[in-house]
Amino acid sequence: MQNSEASLPPVEASFEASWPPPPAVPTDEPNAYLGQTFRFQFRGNAREYFGIWIVNILLTIVTFSLYAPWAKVRRLRYFYGNTVFYRRKFDFTGVPTRILIGRIIALGVYFGASALAQVSWQASLIGFLIIFLLVPWLVRSTIRFRARNSKFGNSRFYFTGTTKEAYILALKGILIYIFTLGIFFPVLFWYFKKYTLDNLQLGQLRFELHADWPDYMRAMYVPVFLFIGIVFVLGLFVAFTLQVGSSSPTQFGIIVAVIYMIAAFMIWPLMMARIFITTWNKATLGRSPFQTDCGQMHYAWIVMTNWILKILSLGLLSAWAAVRLYQYQIVSLTLTLKNDPDRMYNLAQDDPNAIAEELSDIFDIDISL
């Protein structure tokens, strides 16, 4: 058994002296934890997850993809269930059979749309338009389903964002994007993060994102400017050395391609890192603030090398790469407790169906930001 305890950074006040813990007994002195900072921990490891991941693929193949919902639940559960805070685990309680039904309906819609495309291009255009118009609803339903089936201890997450809000935000986002010629695209990220976090509840406690849109402008434009600077210096260097040798259009083409590759490799991971840091340093749950101490360069390095290693290993290192990034994110997080984690309500709610989540899965709408 591999224990990640040794490699963890020092925790301000650790409740994790022994593992597995005895059934949790609340401390005798109430409020002993108040104002104290606790770190999130991740107990999974790549070796264990590799077994789950490869068996998921095997069973999905053998069952002609009928197993896919179970695979999905097991994957999510592995990450949630091994995430520990204040001696309580997270969990994902989505029921695979219900997801399977959602998936079958989604497939039906998909094939319906494809069949429509065979009739005429106008019909397929209308189908495409309908799906496009459904996107805000799909996104909202997906977040809602995911939240409702996520637990911390035994309190459920709950998403209160309305469909109307989702459509208004989508419209605002599109207008801003068009009228600023795309320059203000980080504002769209800000809208999305704010919509997801400000409407998220754990028990009766509400998440809140205190970041403002200029924070996201900074998060996403610093990598761009950094990159422009690097390209400028490199360009000068290349221009100088090429003067000495002989330059040809093909050489120039190769240089442009290399610079483009570096751009894609560097800018996006750094943006991801900075968005993560900006979000979690400005988020609160009830009165308790989150903090993350992850380094942007370290984070970007992990994303970048994950890509490279996945390609070099022909996908075999995917499981390891997923654990590596998730562990880095989770272990960097702390929460300063100002609410009692024993006094959160369960907040039972009606069960939104899985259809929307599965629809957005089939149509490959990536909302994992």
Place this chain on the structure above:
Amino acid sequence: MQEQNITFYDGQISKPYPATIAPIDRETVLICYNQQQRRYYYADMQLIGALGQIQPVIELKDDARIEFPQALPDWFELNKKHVQHSIWKLERSPSLILFSVVFVAAFIFAILRWGIPSAAHYVAMQLPADTIYKLGDEAQEQVFKLTAPSTVPLARQKQIIQSYQDLVANGQPAKVLFRAGGQIGTNALAIPNNTIILTDELVNLAKDDHEIIGVLAHEQGHLVERHSLQQALSSLGFSVLLIAVTGDSSALFTTLPVALVGASYSRNFESDADLYAMQVLDKNHISSLHLANFLARMEDDVRAEEEEKQPQGKSEEEEEGGIGSFFQSHPATQERIAAIRQFNQQQRLSN
């Protein structure tokens, strides 16, 4: 001892209680926590089995939750527990994990090697012939930008087109165009809007008209087999597979492997087109060695040009098999020539 320690959440607040669970009869269990008792039916339980080191959990109808500190006790009657337990064991046993790796690798290899190409071939042949004509028109425009109007005399052009119509077209005539090569040099292109482009350099390099017929037949093969469409379809199929396995859909991560595998498919298309050309030549009683000769001359020509540019640097011709040749984009010309010679010999033996 049938009683077992558990952690119990009462379904109202998030506080975990240390509790015990014990059987009452075959349908119900008793839970004691915090000086209280609750009775639950198996029918009201949703078992979430163990996963890695996460122990089994039971979600109850009233939103209460039971967390077991170890595997489910033997007396526990929930009938789903065996299935869940065997999957859990499967995920943890090294030999089965190894088997899964080998099976999945073999499966993916088979899909890549045979599944995707034959599916792409089937779909490409089902689709209407003009599916990617628009794309072809755009490609043609690009080629026109890179090249210049031809200087081959019109009479010669007409003569070549005539022999193409007579010997190669076989009821599916394509438009044959001539261009001065410029940046693309000695080349022949099959463009999916049913067009074949020959460069002046290629026409001039040929020492025998049969060689040009061979090249035209090769390009005709690309068009008849709809290789461009097949290429597009197989790339699409492969990226879907890739995303399904790795769960990563970021643009960069998918484009590179897709490009690599696409290159390997295009290699197969080249040999397919060669085969098509050889059959056309054979039908017209032209020796397929003409095509081999032309390929050899073309390679000599390219090498000479390269050496002119950088006399000391030898061009790195990789001629290894295995993975290297699977990922090689341009088919090794030597390999193609050898294949043609072999075909030629077989033909001679069978006649």
